[in-house]
Amino acid sequence: MASDYNLTPNEKNVLLALEELKNANPDELAQKAGMKVETAMQAAFLLDENGLARVDEKVIETYGLTDEGKKYADEGLPERQIINSISGPVSMDELKDKFNPAVVGIATGWLRRKAWATIEKGMIVPTGNADSGDDEKVLDKFGGQERTLEELDASPALMKDMLKRKLVTKNEDKHRSVSITSEGSELVAAGIEVEEEIAQITSEMLKSGQWKNKKFRAYNIQTPPRQIYGAKVHPYQRLIDQMRRIFLDMGFTEIKGEIVQSSFWNFDSLFQPQDHPAREMQDTFHLSSRSELPPEYKDQVCAMHEHGGDTESTGWGGKWSEEIACKNVLRTHTTALTIKYLADNPEPPVKAFSIDRAYRRETIDPTHTPEFEQLEGVVMDKDMSFANLLGCLKEFYHRMGFEDVRFRPGYFPYTEPSVEPEVYVDGLGWVELGGAGVFRKEVTDPLGIKYPVLAWGLGVSRLAMLKLGLKDLRLLYQSDIDWLRKSPVCQL
Numbered sequence: 001m002a003s004d005y006n007l008t009p010n011e012k013n014v015l016l017a018l019e020e021l022k023n024a025n026p027d028e029l030a031q032k033a034g035m036k037v038e039t040a041m042q043a044a045f046l047l048d049e050n051g052l053a054r055v056d057e058k059v060i061e062t063y064g065l066t067d068e069g070k071k072y073a074d075e076g077l078p079e080r081q082i083i084n085s086i087s088g089p090v091s092m093d094e095l096k097d098k099f100n101p102a103v104v105g106i107a108t109g110w111l112r113r114k115a116w117a118t119i120e121k122g123m124i125v126p127t128g129n130a131d132s133g134d135d136e137k138v139l140d141k142f143g144g145q146e147r148t149l150e151e152l153d154a155s156p157a158l159m160k161d162m163l164k165r166k167l168v169t170k171n172e173d174k175h176r177s178v179s180i181t182s183e184g185s186e187l188v189a190a191g192i193e194v195e196e197e198i199a200q201i202t203s204e205m206l207k208s209g210q211w212k213n214k215k216f217r218a219y220n221i222q223t224p225p226r227q228i229y230g231a232k233v234h235p236y237q238r239l240i241d242q243m244r245r246i247f248l249d250m251g252f253t254e255i256k257g258e259i260v261q262s263s264f265w266n267f268d269s270l271f272q273p274q275d276h277p278a279r280e281m282q283d284t285f286h287l288s289s290r291s292e293l294p295p296e297y298k299d300q301v302c303a304m305h306e307h308g309g310d311t312e313s314t315g316w317g318g319k320w321s322e323e324i325a326c327k328n329v330l331r332t333h334t335t336a337l338t339i340k341y342l343a344d345n346p347e348p349p350v351k352a353f354s355i356d357r358a359y360r361r362e363t364i365d366p367t368h369t370p371e372f373e374q375l376e377g378v379v380m381d382k383d384m385s386f387a388n389l390l391g392c393l394k395e396f397y398h399r400m401g402f403e404d405v406r407f408r409p410g411y412f413p414y415t416e417p418s419v420e421p422e423v424y425v426d427g428l429g430w431v432e433l434g435g436a437g438v439f440r441k442e443v444t445d446p447l448g449i450k451y452p453v454l455a456w457g458l459g460v461s462r463l464a465m466l467k468l469g470l471k472d473l474r475l476l477y478q479s480d481i482d483w484l485r486k487s488p489v490c491q492l
């Protein structure tokens with residue numbers, strides 16, 4: 001049953017005005033209701049929402065004359081001016097003396113097209129038939145105003161031609177009209193009482209006691225409130241913070257470093273041969289800049305690569321090139337940071353980690369991005385063993401909420417033994433999450449590191465996908481505000 005209970009005084013006034021007008025444009029409505037157009041329309045939209053009125057919008061196309069069009073409406077089209085001024089053949093030159101050459105230029109084409117004249121050897125020869133065309137009739141109809149197609153009594157094809165000839169412009173105007181619905185009329189018939197309502201109480205009203213005689217606008221508890229999205233930490237950042245917290249809690253020091261690294265620190269110090277496939281253009285972002293090689297290590301690293309240095313290792317053999325080692329790259333793993341940190345801090349114990357971005361030339365797909373995070377860590381101390389490495393990683397994954405952790409044999413040029421940790425995820429099975437191992441002598445010896453080093457580099461975004469239940473890693477990197485606001489994984 002309709003009731004005026006929830007209507008504001010403006011809505012009531014507009015509804016009463018509409019009942020008289022039935023259908024009106026915004027200006028008429030505002031005038032009748034005795035309010036500003038915006039106020040009246042605001043009320044009309046509210047009435048529309050409640051089914052008491054209807055606001056219709058339609059786009060009306062109108063045409064207007066361009067400056068050129070106006071001129072020709074007054075003076076006649078160029079072809080008309082010329083055909084009216086001649087009674088027999090005339091030469092173009094003669095016409096150009098009498099008329100603006102631009103006018104003559106435009107006119108000749110149209111004289112021919114309209115078959116008002118032929119052009120023979122530079123002479124314009126009237127055909128004797130120059131009836132007023134539809135375009136001229138339309139030009140006459142404007143009378144200095146915007147006109148609709150109906151008012152001009154013109155075909156769309158003709159208007160298209162005139163648009164092309166730049167005689168007219170086309171405008172699209174949105175027109176609104178408001179009409180009362182039968183429900184609205186019923187409500188008016190049942191009686192509407194307009195009385196001033198207040199939505200806000202002022203201190204004056206309170207002081208004077210006036211508020212006692214006021215009518216308060218009722219709350220409409222049906223109106224859906226505007227959604228408010230609180231600020232929060234990005235879910236990926238939240239997980240990164242959680243991982244950082246775990247290592248800090250386990251007594252590790254966080255290290256940071258440069259994104260741009262020499263090949264020396266990114267590859268050579270890690271005993272990656274200079275012809276290793278990972279160093280190829282298609283895997284690594286190579287830069288044109290270079291770095292100085294650290295004088296305290298470069299000879300030892302060279303010796304290790306070429307023949308195994310002072311150790312029983314044979315090295316890779318061949319010639320190690322300083323030229324290749326000093327070339328800069330975007331770090332392809334954060335192991336470049338931990339190895340340098342160890343070289344700078346060779347005294348045990350060292351427990352350090354880094355959680356930061358690495359770069360590889362990956363083709364972007366749901367599980368690969370050229371920029372990604374790694375969680376890198378090293379432990380160096382007397383008597384550290386492979387078992388300590390597995391224990392440390394297990395502990396980390398447990399703290400991240402993964403119960404089942406296992407290790408598969410892996411291969412990295414810088415570790416021996418090497419493993420790939422995996423966690424078990426319901427529905428997915430065992431998921432591989434990075435690499436780990438104990439640094440080889442070939443890595444530690446040239447840098448003067450005397451004790452065993454446990455090392456790992458774990459995929460962070462892969463872990464985040466598992467924790468957040470995502471199928472597409474790219475979501476983590478695109479700041480899709482809608483997803484961030486609404487996705488349940490972002491609700492924490």
Ligand SMILES: N[C@@H](Cc1ccccc1)C(=O)O
Nearest residue numbers: 333335435436437455456457
């Ligand atoms: N750097 C290796 C991971 C790793 C780090 C340390 C030791 C062993 C492996 C990678 O990016 O895949």
